[in-house]
Amino acid sequence: MFALPLALPFGVHPSRNLPRLAGIAWTCALALALFGLPVLSIAENRLALGRPVLGLQALGWQAWLILALGVAGLVIPSRQASGWRSGFAVAVFALTILVLGTGLGRGAMQALVGFPPAARARLDGGAWLALALLAGGLGLALRRARAPWLGRATVAALVLGVVLLARSGAVDALSLAVEYAARRQTVNAAIGEHLALSGAALALALAGAVLLSLWRRGQGLVAIVLSGIQVVPAVALLGGLVALTGGLLRAAPALRDLGVSALGAVPAIVAIAAYLLLPLWRGLALALRSPDAATLEAAGALGLTPTQTLFGVRLPLGAPILVAALRVAAVQAVGLATLGALVGAGGLGRIVFDGMAQFAPDLILLGAIPVITLSLGAEIGLSRIEAAVRRRWHA
Amino acid sequence: MDRAAQPTVRHPALGLAVTGLILAGISHPAAASLIAAALGEPARRPLDVGRLLALSLQHVFLAGAGLALVTILGVGLGILVTRRAASPWRPMVDAIAAGAQAVPPVVVVALALPVLGFGGPPTLLALVAYGIMPVLRGTVGGIEGVAPDIREAGRAVGLTRLQILTRIELPLAGPAIVETLRTALVLAVATVAVGALAGATTLGTPIVAGLQNQNTVPMLQGAAATAALAFLGEAALLALVSAWGAIRP
Numbered sequence: 188m189f190a191l192p193l194a195l196p197f198g199v200h201p202s203r204n205l206p207r208l209a210g211i212a213w214t215c216a217l218a219l220a221l222f223g224l225p226v227l228s229i230a231e232n233r234l235a236l237g238r239p240v241l242g243l244q245a246l247g248w249q250a251w252l253i254l255a256l257g258v259a260g261l262v263i264p265s266r267q268a269s270g271w272r273s274g275f276a277v278a279v280f281a282l283t284i285l286v287l288g289t290g291l292g293r294g295a296m297q298a299l300v301g302f303p304p305a306a307r308a309r310l311d312g313g314a315w316l317a318l319a320l321l322a323g324g325l326g327l328a329l330r331r332a333r334a335p336w337l338g339r340a341t342v343a344a345l346v347l348g349v350v351l352l353a354r355s356g357a358v359d360a361l362s363l364a365v366e367y368a369a370r371r372q373t374v375n376a377a378i379g380e381h382l383a384l385s386g387a388a389l390a391l392a393l394a395g396a397v398l399l400s401l402w403r404r405g406q407g408l409v410a411i412v413l414s415g416i417q418v419v420p421a422v423a424l425l426g427g428l429v430a431l432t433g434g435l436l437r438a439a440p441a442l443r444d445l446g447v448s449a450l451g452a453v454p455a456i457v458a459i460a461a462y463l464l465l466p467l468w469r470g471l472a473l474a475l476r477s478p479d480a481a482t483l484e485a486a487g488a489l490g491l492t493p494t495q496t497l498f499g500v501r502l503p504l505g506a507p508i509l510v511a512a513l514r515v516a517a518v519q520a521v522g523l524a525t526l527g528a529l530v531g532a533g534g535l536g537r538i539v540f541d542g543m544a545q546f547a548p549d550l551i552l553l554g555a556i557p558v559i560t561l562s563l564g565a566e567i568g569l570s571r572i573e574a575a576v577r578r579r580w581h582a
Numbered sequence: 583m584d585r586a587a588q589p590t591v592r593h594p595a596l597g598l599a600v601t602g603l604i605l606a607g608i609s610h611p612a613a614a615s616l617i618a619a620a621l622g623e624p625a626r627r628p629l630d631v632g633r634l635l636a637l638s639l640q641h642v643f644l645a646g647a648g649l650a651l652v653t654i655l656g657v658g659l660g661i662l663v664t665r666r667a668a669s670p671w672r673p674m675v676d677a678i679a680a681g682a683q684a685v686p687p688v689v690v691v692a693l694a695l696p697v698l699g700f701g702g703p704p705t706l707l708a709l710v711a712y713g714i715m716p717v718l719r720g721t722v723g724g725i726e727g728v729a730p731d732i733r734e735a736g737r738a739v740g741l742t743r744l745q746i747l748t749r750i751e752l753p754l755a756g757p758a759i760v761e762t763l764r765t766a767l768v769l770a771v772a773t774v775a776v777g778a779l780a781g782a783t784t785l786g787t788p789i790v791a792g793l794q795n796q797n798t799v800p801m802l803q804g805a806a807a808t809a810a811l812a813f814l815g816e817a818a819l820l821a822l823v824s825a826w827g828a829i830r831p
Binding site: 326327330411415417418419420421422423424425426427429430431433434437450518521522523525526529530536539540542543546548551552554555558559562563566 | 597598601617618620621673674677680681683684685686687688689692693695696768771772775776778779780786789790792793798801802804805806808809812813816
């Protein structure tokens with residue numbers, strides 16, 4: 188009834204053909220990525236601009252194999268939406284991604300023959316587009332398969348496959364791997380710092396949100412102030428906090444002995460926590476209000492004390508809301524921690540900003556990929572927990 | 583933003599505007615130097631008013647362009663996605679929306695840098711990539727919140743699909759859409775400030791430069807002015823909406 192207000196002249200309903208049209212568009216895009224766009228670019232050194240290499244040159248016959256496998260993965264589960272067909276499609280897509288990875292690694296090695304050691308083989312637009320399309324296909328197949336364990340198994344298998352590929356040296360020629368090999372320790376340390384920054388901010392904000400929700404009379408004011416903080420841009424808040432910490436340190440130099448400095452982790456953690464207060468405080472308030480009046484009355488009639496009601500009734504019933512708030516806050520924390528590098532707090536932002544300053548694309552990627560992975564991990568992991576909690580308490 | 587905040591402030595736009603004006607006052611070179619002196623910082627090289635205004639203008643221009651793009655694309659896609667024909671695509675759109683939100687704007691700016699070069703374009707891309715999804719979700723939520731009976735009644739009196747959209751669905755979804763546009767506006771001002779890292783000349787520029795060479799006064803000025811823009815922009819949006827609501831029949 189609410190179809191688009193256009194009908195094809197020969198009486199074909201557009202909604203019925205939309206999936207087929209999208210499938211054709213997907214296939215054309217994959218073909219373009221593999222045959223029309225450069226999948227690699229070969230540069231004299233890590234900062235120079237590259238010379239493009241097309242997919243057929245870099246991948247050879249494997250380009251055709253990838254296209255065929257991709258189309259197969261799309262077509263296999265077309266009619267019967269459920270069952271082993273979708274599972275098979277998932278396996279086909281995962282295999283295709285690994286084939287693409289090995290092919291690119293070998294293509295890079297061949298393309299670099301005869302170049303000086305400083306030369307780099309960077310992944311170019313075609314490779315990223317192909318990877319995105321295959322990942323999209325994999326996601327669609329997983330959704331159709333409707334088996335939660337399959338998603339986990341596929342992610343685990345893909346991670347294992349990528350690790351094995353990296354270990355075997357098949358992708359060593361790719362610039363990203365070269366860059367990682369040169370900075371393995373820095374990157375690993377930065378991941379740790381990033382987790383520590385976002386974790387500390389999350390803990391601080393959680394404590395702050397609990398304290399703020401205990402102040403019954405001031406809830407209106409708290410709402411205004413916390414919403415106000417959200418409006419302040421993060422870069423501005425960081426700048427303001429650095430100035431403030433500097434002034435505080437001059438007023439009370441004893442703080443320096445505690446390891447506080449104007450530039451460093453402290454202003455970054457405070458700034459990140461300030462943004463997390465609103466979702467956490469709001470989530471806490473909503474969670475505590477989630478049981479209806481009858482439930483609370485029943486709890487009172489059973490003779491539960493307010494503390495027992497809080498831990499036995501209010502918190503379990505509000506748990507899904509609480510976990511949802513935690514998810515929003517955790518994803519924000521991981522993103523905001525990237526900006527912490529601006530004030531010398533370290534973390535993955537430092538690698539990203541170094542890469543921007545040097546205009547070195549691979550260094551940017553080296554910082555960006557872990558940020559995105561951590562952020563997606565927090566989102567997916569906590570939404571799984573949210574669903575599990577919902578099932579547990581609201582069956 | 584929050585219901586609990588309503589009774590204490592007579593008009594939400596007023597509080598935002600006053601906060602914005604105070605922050606704008608702080609960004610004035612004299613005021614910022616005074617604050618820096620109070621914090622014990624040497625008052626070095628403040629930005630003069632002309633430079634501050636030029637930076638603000640560029641900031642407003644870039645954020646405005648981004649916000650316009652985000653609004654058109656976000657609301658447009660939201661309307662498309664809620665049509666019946668698009669219902670098989672909803673899970674995919676939702677998944678992409680969640681995925682796009684997981685990439686922080688700084689990272690988008692950084693990733694776009696090698697492709698689009700220094701300056702405004704990577705900032706605009708980050709703005710669109712990160713801002714579209716909240717607006718899309720808000721629009722979808724607003725339109726889906728319209729009770730089916732009202733839509734049914736519209737059809738019963740002979741409205742076409744387009745009329746149902748423009749006369750029933752969009753007006754009823756209006757408050758939800760405005761709420762997401764507020765989020766998008768705040769996001770736009772913040773992302774344009776981050777764009778200074780990619781070489782866009784905005785109010786973020788003095789902040790980033792000030793952080794790098796420990797120059798507190800321009801840093802404070804930039805920070806206060808950026809925050810002032812966000813508050814004033816929100817106040818303007820709210821005032822505009824309530825004025826529009828007042829003149830509408």
